[in-house]
Amino acid sequence: MEQVMKRDRGSNNSEGLAPRPEFGKLSIRNAGKTYDPQGSAVVAVHDCSIEIEAGDFVAIVGPSGCGKSTLMNVLAGFDNVTSGEVYLDDSLLASPRQAPSPGADRVVVFQNGALFPWKTVLENVTYGLLKTNAMSRASAEEKAKDFLSRCGGLDKVMRSYPAQLSSGMQRRVEIVRALVNEPRILLLDEPFRAMDTISKTTMHQHLLKMYSTCRRTIVFITHDLEEAIYLSDKVIVMTTRPGTVKLELTVPLPRPRTPEMTASVEYMDLKKEAIESVHEEAKKAFERGERELA
Amino acid sequence: MNTVVRNEKYWLMAAGYIGAIFLWYASVKWLPISSFNRLPDPLSVIREWLSPDPSYGISIFTSDYYVHIWYSTYRAFTAFFLAVLLGVPLGIFMGWNAKFREFSGALVGLLRPIPPLAWVPLAILLFPGVEPAVIFVTFLVAFFATTMNTLVGVRSIDEDYFRAARCLGASRTDILRDVIVPGALPHIFTGLQIAMGAAWFSLVAGEMIAAQYGLGYVIWEAYNLIQYPTIVIGMATLGIVGFLSSAAIRWVGQRLMQWREESLGLGG
Numbered sequence: 001m002e003q004v005m006k007r008d009r010g011s012n013n014s015e016g017l018a019p020r021p022e023f024g025k026l027s028i029r030n031a032g033k034t035y036d037p038q039g040s041a042v043v044a045v046h047d048c049s050i051e052i053e054a055g056d057f058v059a060i061v062g063p064s065g066c067g068k069s070t071l072m073n074v075l076a077g078f079d080n081v082t083s084g085e086v087y088l089d090d091s092l093l094a095s096p097r098q099a100p101s102p103g104a105d106r107v108v109v110f111q112n113g114a115l116f117p118w119k120t121v122l123e124n125v126t127y128g129l130l131k132t133n134a135m136s137r138a139s140a141e142e143k144a145k146d147f148l149s150r151c152g153g154l155d156k157v158m159r160s161y162p163a164q165l166s167s168g169m170q171r172r173v174e175i176v177r178a179l180v181n182e183p184r185i186l187l188l189d190e191p192f193r194a195m196d197t198i199s200k201t202t203m204h205q206h207l208l209k210m211y212s213t214c215r216r217t218i219v220f221i222t223h224d225l226e227e228a229i230y231l232s233d234k235v236i237v238m239t240t241r242p243g244t245v246k247l248e249l250t251v252p253l254p255r256p257r258t259p260e261m262t263a264s265v266e267y268m269d270l271k272k273e274a275i276e277s278v279h280e281e282a283k284k285a286f287e288r289g290e291r292e293l294a
Numbered sequence: 295m296n297t298v299v300r301n302e303k304y305w306l307m308a309a310g311y312i313g314a315i316f317l318w319y320a321s322v323k324w325l326p327i328s329s330f331n332r333l334p335d336p337l338s339v340i341r342e343w344l345s346p347d348p349s350y351g352i353s354i355f356t357s358d359y360y361v362h363i364w365y366s367t368y369r370a371f372t373a374f375f376l377a378v379l380l381g382v383p384l385g386i387f388m389g390w391n392a393k394f395r396e397f398s399g400a401l402v403g404l405l406r407p408i409p410p411l412a413w414v415p416l417a418i419l420l421f422p423g424v425e426p427a428v429i430f431v432t433f434l435v436a437f438f439a440t441t442m443n444t445l446v447g448v449r450s451i452d453e454d455y456f457r458a459a460r461c462l463g464a465s466r467t468d469i470l471r472d473v474i475v476p477g478a479l480p481h482i483f484t485g486l487q488i489a490m491g492a493a494w495f496s497l498v499a500g501e502m503i504a505a506q507y508g509l510g511y512v513i514w515e516a517y518n519l520i521q522y523p524t525i526v527i528g529m530a531t532l533g534i535v536g537f538l539s540s541a542a543i544r545w546v547g548q549r550l551m552q553w554r555e556e557s558l559g560l561g562g
Binding site for chain 2: 076077078101102103104106107108110112113114115116117118119120127128131132161162163177178181
């Protein structure tokens with residue numbers, strides 16, 4: 001296993017994969033989040049520690065209510081931790097004394113899609129560049145066009161409004177809107193949740209290609225184990241509430257990933273290990289739900 | 295296929311008009327009810343309306359007719375624009391700031407159900423002269439419709455748009471300009487349509503009670519002087535002017551919200 005892992009680490013320079021970015025190292029240390037709306041404390045996340053190297057693709061998997069979204073909100077800067085710390089490239093991002101705020105170095109792609117429907121594709125993609133950088137409109141548009149064309153020819157639809165595109169295209173544009181800012185971390189919050197299997201497979205290929213050309217640290221939240229293993233370098237399985245890390249699986253599959261790999265022995269073994277782990281948690285969550293309803 | 299459907303639509307519209315006019319004619323001429331029989335039939339109304347020398351002083355050839363239209367339009371639009379000018383920012387602010395919403399929400403909730411006509415005496419006492427009083431009453435309903443719809447519009451914007459904007463580095467004023475205003479625009483324009491309708495509605499009521507010019511005044515005056523065709527001329531003119539003002543708002547809305555038009559597949 002250790003051998004395989006080393007091979008994987010070495011595969012950074014494998015065909016097509018861009019070199020590791022300089023920034024984007026994420027360190028979540030003993031992070032916890034307790035909600036206390038009506039005096040009855042609800043522990044959403046408890047003593048959660050995750051280390052992510054710059055440029056890694058990490059998937060966080062777990063049953064609903066495992067604190068995935070809470071973690072995402074902390075990383076994005078929408079919410080704070082109540083214990084522990086989060087560091088981004090060795091600078092403190094969040095602690096109980098320091099509330100994080102959102103920024104273009106950590107861009108989120110939302111579950112239900114959040115392209116501005118009143119802006120064209122190009123206006124959406126340049127939005128972050130114009131708001132954060134002192135970039136001129138012309139150079140922002142130039143950069144946006146470049147990214148759009150590199151991501152499967154999306155520059156052809158840059159004058160369209162989001163609603164004129166298919167949902168898959170909207171998703172891709174939204175990922176480009178995030179990537180164009182060259183964020184330290186790209187946060188993907190179950191981005192393909194509402195899609196059918198075939199569209200999902202296509203989207204996986206698009207995402208992998210985007211990752212290999214514009215490599216960033218990616219934190220990918222999902223409840224789909226297969227997609228997690230297929231896409232990422234590391235799968236983190238979280239426990240049901242209070243959410244904490246139950247299992248960390250390194251995925252030794254080489255890049256570029258191909259759909260055939262999902263039939264390989266390595267993939268199957270990983271899947272088996274992960275399924276057992278997730279299933280246990282899902283069962284716990286389900287039983288607790290039953291109890292709470294009773 | 296498309297042209298056939300469109301032609302059919304126009305035929306049906308024409309049939310609707312013809313049917314209504316026939317019903318009118320029939321009920322005035324043939325219905326054995328005396329109160330119906332003393333009303334003017336469509337032909338005499340049209341004859342009066344188009345007459346260069348109208349029996350009761352108002353037709354498309356008299357300057358008085360246009361003075362009345364001008365007065366009503368001027369009042370409706372003044373009230374409407376005042377309502378937009380004050381109502382849209384107020385609605386946006388209420389949607390944006392939870393404290394202010396709670397502060398003002400209860401008050402608006404109580405004032406809004408008061409019918410515009412109930413304000414007339416107070417308005418006449420408050421304002422010097424009839425003109426501002428009528429405009430005030432007209433303004434009130436338009437204002438509430440605009441404010442409430444703008445508020446609903448802001449509140450209905452998906453939270454993710456705010457978050458996305460903040461992720462991309464937008465400041466609070468950027469969010470106001472790039473998320474809140476465009477996001478609330480569909481509801482704002484619904485509010486403006488309602489406000490325009492409500493403005494005409496209360497304007498006419500106000501003019502009937504307290505004005506010397508205007509289409510509401512024409513209708514009421516014609517009733518008092520037993521000039522029945524003129525009543526109908528006033529009513530029909532109101533229908534046309536009201537329809538045109540709504541169409542103007544729709545047109546502006548479509549210009550401003552092309553993204554929506556195209557997404558609904560209505561655009562070219």
